[in-house]
Amino acid sequence: MADRPWHHRHRLALDVAIAVFFALFDTGMTLMRTSWWPAHPDTLAWVVLGVQAAACLSLAARRHAPLTVVAVLGGFTLAVSLLISPLHLLTPAHSGNVWAPFATALAAYGPIFYRCNRRTAFVTLVVFTVIVVRAWEPSSTIIMVGLLRTTVGPLLALYFDARNRLVLALTERAERAERERHLLAERARAEERARLAGEMHDVVTHRVSLMVLQAGALRMTANDEATRKAAEDLRAAGCQALDELRDLVGILRTAPEGDQMPSVADFATLVAESAAVGTPVDLTEEGDRSLVSPLVGRTAYRVVREALTNVRKHAPGARVTVRVAYDETRVRLTVRNTAATGTPSSALVGTGSGLGLATLRQRIDVVHGTLSAGPAPDGGFSVEATLPAYVPTAEPVG
Structure with missing residues (x-):
């Protein structure tokens, strides 16, 4: 204004x-x-x-x-x-x-x-x-002067009206061209993302599948228990990597029938796992879970899992509160932990890559969500994420 x-x-x-x-x-x-x-x-x-x-x-x-x-x-x-x-x-x-x-x-x-x-x-x-x-x-003089009084105004009005219409038409045309250019650019980016995701999925899936099969074969043929256990761990890690890859390209591909990828319904499992290893977690959910699309549910699951994993690594003895609010347009996640009461294990801290939150932020950006993480005033740590309730895949599901 x-x-x-x-x-x-x-x-x-x-x-x-x-x-x-x-x-x-x-x-x-x-x-x-x-x-x-x-x-x-x-x-x-x-x-x-x-x-x-x-x-x-x-x-x-x-x-x-x-x-x-x-x-x-x-x-x-x-x-x-x-x-x-x-x-x-x-x-x-x-x-x-x-x-x-x-x-x-x-x-x-x-x-x-x-x-x-x-x-x-x-x-x-x-x-x-x-x-x-x-x-x-x-009277010729009066007629001439009078016509000037009454015709100049309408003629100027016709001119300015035509000019305004022309400017409006040109503005609308420019805005339409800008929108079309934006849509073409978005479509080109979407096609390029789909192509890269498809190539990544095909290449990496092929190689990791071979690793999983070889690990499975080694587990069956190994003579000692240690080798069989190592092979089983390798096979399980490979299967999890395949699941992660499928989830990463899920926004561009159709989820298979009977997909059992972790989602918001598995929050209770995460809480139970954390409690089993000595990290008490209070889970509070508000709203209807069914409002969340599968892709968003899996992303929310990753947020909570990453936050709980970091608490176990960096804040032993802390209590954790997980709050999830569902509504028709968005999902809000808050994971907060109190200050640590014990000393973190250097061996356990060293097992991570240090890129967990950065990777999580990239995953959330894919679904056009937001993530904030930082120290809390009480000495603990807070992770907050806001995700859209529904994100469609590139193709309709089944």
Whole structure:
């Protein structure tokens, strides 16, 4: 609002100022005998002068009632003409002047520019012109001056109206071209993401699948228990890597039938796992889980899992509170832990890559969510995420 020009923000004040200006200007010009003012003014002349000023003040309503303004000024001009002739109650000092005030020029501009019914506007202006030029008393000078008073305004209005329409059309065309360019760029990015995700999925899945199969074979053929256990751990890690990869490209691919990827329904399992290793967790859920789409549910699961994993590594003995709020448009997650009561194990801390939150932030960016993480005032740590409730995949599910 503040960026708009002053005359757009205060149109009423501007119109009142213009009306006052024309009232004063026409009063002064009339007193200078450029119009109907008599050589020896009487009481009637002063009354008519006051009525003229009031008629000029009607310009304040030229935006909202342009036809009414024309009618007021036309009626005043007709009344003055009748008082002069045939009533002979006024005797102008100069009979060859135009009786209409100069405000008629601006009044004639309104009906065309402010989008009145064109037929009604033209008929009104024709009648207005006949009154101003006093067609019943033909005079070339009066007709010429009167036509200038009543035609310049409508011609300017037609010009400005056409110009505004052209500017609006060009603006709409530019905005449409910008939207189309944005959509084309978005589609190109989506296609490129889908292509890269497909290639990554195909290549990495092939290699990791071979590793999983080889680990499974080693588990079956190994002679000692340690080797079999190591092979089983390797096979399980490979399967989990495949699941993670499938989840990463889930926004671009259709989830398979019977997909059992972890989601919001598995929060209780995470809580139980943390409690089993000595990290008590209080879970609070508000709202309806069914409002959450599968992809968002899996992302929310990753947020909670990563946060609980970091608590176990860096804050032994801390208590954790997990709050989840579901609504129709978003999912809000908050994982907060108190200050640690024990000393973190350097061996356990060293098992991570240090990129857990960074990777989590990238995953949340994919679904257009937000993540904030940082120390809490009580010495603990807080992780807060806001996710959209529904994110469609590139293809409809089954």
